[in-house]
Amino acid sequence: MTDLAVMAAGIKLENPLILASGILDENGYTMRRVLQEGAAAVVTKSIGTAERPGYKTPVVVDLPDGNLLNAVGLSNPGIKDFGGEIRIALEANKPVIGSIFGSSPEEYGELAHSMQLYGAAAVELNLSCPHVNGTGLEMGSDPEMVEAIVNAVKNRVSIPVLAKLSPNVSNMLEIAYSCSKANSIVVINTIKGMAIDINARKPVLSNYYGGLSGKAVKYVGLRYVYEIKKETGFDVIGVGGISNAEDVVEYMMAGASAVQIGTAVGRYGRGIFSAISHDLALLAERLKVDRISDLKGAAL
Amino acid sequence: MTDLAVMAAGIKLENPLILASGILDENGYTMRRVLQEGAAAVVTKSIGTAERPGYKTPVVVDLPDGNLLNAVGLSNPGIKDFGGEIRIALEANKPVIGSIFGSSPEEYGELAHSMQLYGAAAVELNLSCPHVNGTGLEMGSDPEMVEAIVNAVKNRVSIPVLAKLSPNVSNMLEIAYSCSKANSIVVINTIKGMAIDINARKPVLSNYYGGLSGKAVKYVGLRYVYEIKKETGFDVIGVGGISNAEDVVEYMMAGASAVQIGTAVGRYGRGIFSAISHDLALLAERLKVDRISDLKGAAL
């Protein structure tokens, strides 16, 4: 039987499959269930300092072919009220990675510190939300700011730090280099996009613009994983459009140490984690490797 | 019967459907046939000063769900040997738009001048090819360079000038503003991506990286058309993922004066132009407009 265990960002995972931030991860009971049903780890919804309702509905557009557009708008209860959810999630005895967003290095540092106190196994810096002003992508496209945030967080916490980057930039590689102190780089967040309803003659999302995710963005994610791994050699976690075992292997061959799954969880249900684990073991046999981690970087 | 005629970049088109650059447009006979079979205009393959073989095969990856990855690598015979192809295409008596790429404002100016001499109805500046160094995106992500190129070309030719921009940038709006002298902005070119074959354990494209096009990029294209139209008010031509009449209407409602179709021509054949024209007339009736151009900007 194939060994599915991997090391990613210095964390040992029982399989390479992590729940991506923003999908089924604002309620502690849901995270607990996703872990119990087969995810190796979960990343929480991105949490900020203060409570935010996010945007009005519609906040998602269900697109054809396994794609999705969303502008949830970083709704979250605020860090103070999130400890309880993490506590519930931790009952599954698997790593919970706390995702955070802020508007200054200090704020990221504070949020990360709270996540560490809550028992998070690592902290993921959302430097890439494409549809909220004053955070996310706005900070994440400036390499100096990114470096300042990563360093501030590294100084504040002892748990691994993951930097989640955006594909909506001209200079991804430069930004990746500015994360040299991070334990891993997570790519990609969603690609900025929009959907229009021709009967209503209106953009569908209440925020007009949102982020594209799902099957189609896999090819963009693969490119970033490959390019960043090849050029920087940093640990990279792949995310974007993964919905089956082949996709996972493609990302691992491109250099990812583990992957995150978002949109496909909505599409195929929480059972996708155990289903992919099962298929991954068979696929590894077909590819004649004993350990899934042997495939890491095979296409580099 | 609905009036499908539109004005785009100052050119009168019998319908809003233009063949996009790089698809079935290096051979004059092909362009002539595409025009005869229903396209209102064609954009030629991007032509440079010197002959270029482009990349070795594989130069395309046929992806699921109507998507495509390509790295043709700007193969072209060189401007001197392209006049004959345009002459053949012009036998269809419809506008032929000459696409060009260069590495300096002067070179773009020269190329544009040749296109004008060949009888092109307009020139389209490829400022956005994502997979060739020293041209395209490399120049197209620098607003000052874009402005210099647009202005150099405007000074050299009297035909309309279209600036085709890339989605692989942090600052699309700034770049769009730098094209204020252009007659129209064309968005989007492909999104940088990659595909990996898990059996071969290799990137499929000989160039590794390529550009993603097809159905999935529609949502990214719509966003750029909408945002550029809304913020700058410039004439915008939409391209990306269009494969049916609904897609055309979505782009027009987002503010496009006309659209270009690429990948779907391969998917559905050259007949797609007349098929969409037919459906477009019916759809306009259903939407209760007499002229398709009445839908322009309806969702803004």
Place this chain on the structure above:
Amino acid sequence: MSHSAVEVLWSRNESPTVKTLAFKWDQEVLPGQFVMVWTPGIGEIPMSLSSLGEIKTITVKDFGPPSAAIISTNPGNKLYIRGPYGNHFTRTDGKKLVIGAGSGMASLAPLVDKNTYGIISAREKSEIILTGNFDQGKVMVTTDDGSMGFKGNTIEALKVFDAKVDMIYVCGPEKMLFAVYNYLKDRGIRAEFSLERSMKCGIGICDSCSIDGFQLCRDGPVFSIDQLGSMKEFGVSRLTYSGKRIQM
């Protein structure tokens, strides 16, 4: 095209604050399933279908801006809907009881047949809706203020309801569901409950509708009495629109 544009054929006031709107939608829908109804510029909210024939209806209570906008859609104008979503009530031929409070009656309405009894509750008379769906004498009404029917709450009505039934269907505010659940849990009667939560996506992505790790929009909104028995959040707490946990 993300939503289906359906034309409102007619509408009917059920009470001063509740209105039924009818439209043609060529789509099979099962009792208990819901649609997301979008009013451009205002918002999108989940709505059960209150009849499932070729002509379908939703029955909407005027609550906040999204529901008010739906209610004000006049015949001839369009509703923008997507779905149907969610699981559904298990139909049975036997004798059944539906217990509905407030707009909760909407999702129960398609279940009502000759063999169905009803307990309908509300705060006061004007909020009692859809009693006409039941056969004469098969429906019991309760109001908090006694302005119509029986003065009291659902549980008190349930206590005096003595007919043996094969299945009980319940929909309404969670407080009421929880009370009914507690009353029924050791009585060995089959029962299904349709729950409500904030619902942002409707497609199992956003987690806003979850209860004990189950997504109301996919795994629910209908849960059996046994499923509810194992839930720690049922009747106890839920997340707000921003994701903050509040007590019920």
Place this chain on the structure above:
Amino acid sequence: MSHSAVEVLWSRNESPTVKTLAFKWDQEVLPGQFVMVWTPGIGEIPMSLSSLGEIKTITVKDFGPPSAAIISTNPGNKLYIRGPYGNHFTRTDGKKLVIGAGSGMASLAPLVDKNTYGIISAREKSEIILTGNFDQGKVMVTTDDGSMGFKGNTIEALKVFDAKVDMIYVCGPEKMLFAVYNYLKDRGIRAEFSLERSMKCGIGICDSCSIDGFQLCRDGPVFSIDQLGSMKEFGVSRLTYSGKRIQM
């Protein structure tokens, strides 16, 4: 997964420069259709299938690096293929003649049955392939240097070939096709020609394979004699890999 990975089962030399490779591929393919064969790191080129049963074959001439790489794939190793692409020869039960030159015989091979005559040409003896597919006495060989069969070219062979046939299938260098076309065009015989062009995409996108606005990879590679009659590029000019027009 962009390509199917198929294992080479066996290979066989047809001539010093031509090799047939066999693999199992569970895919229906019609005579005249082709696949794109990718050798990672080297390139991808179109190849006709030279037999179409459960075990399929390609018959490859050693030409440049891509074809040489395919030829050197040993049994047990993988070929990476996609397809099948293109249209196909119209099968007929009647008497037929196939005219093949060089590796052009590969795409004609699946058409050969008891009722088929052949004219096979090449520069010299060692380049003559696949004669064994024909019934004894039904194949005529010509070489430029007379080292095998008849000394001369296809047209000369055609002139002495006197059997009446219902259909002629032709594949080989365009010069030969053009000569055959000119010979046959006023003779009122049904004939189909399989053409070759540079092929980069195989899926009707890149224009590198086009002739008179038709894409060989979609509308072809097989064209009837009538279709060829209206083509201005046939036998006259084509585009190189870079897109430059050159005379044939």
